[in-house]
Amino acid sequence: MSFQHLDIPTLQAWLDEGREAALVDIRDPMSYAQGHIPGSRRLDNDSVGAFLGETPAERPVVVVCYHGHSSQQAAAWLAGQGLSEVYSLDGGFTEWQLRHPDRVEA
Structure with a gap:
């Protein structure tokens, strides 16, 4: 099982719709x-052990890193742990912050 790529506009739409997805930040x-x-x-x-223990296998998981590179390895690993729908956010947090400075939490 491998991961899929997710672009920023799609993630934004998911969040706006209230779609249930687990967002994990590996920075x-x-x-x-x-x-x-x-x-x-x-x-x-x-x-990660606790996360895997409490996350249903069918829940979509979106992995976020700085630029969307290291999240790919992490997403592939998580998919290998039995999660059925794993995404790597293309552009990472850097691109998200650039496009949505008003949607950043500190």
């Missing part, structure tokens, strides 16, 4: 604290 703690997509949670090696 470092400082970057996450300075700003992240509302509703996202930081995911690292320490918290």
Whole structure:
């Protein structure tokens, strides 16, 4: 099972519709604290076990990094853990912040 790519406008539409998806941010703690997509949670090696334990396999998961590169490896790994619908956000948080400066939570 592999991951899919998700673009910023699609994620924006999902959030506007209230679509149930788990947003995970794999950036470092400082970057996450300075700003992240509302509703996202930081995911690292320490918290991934709990995340997998409480996330239904069928829930869409969107992985966010800085520019959409390292999120691809993380998304592929999560898909390999049995999650059925995993996305890597193209452009990452950097692109999101550029397009939606009003939709950033600190």
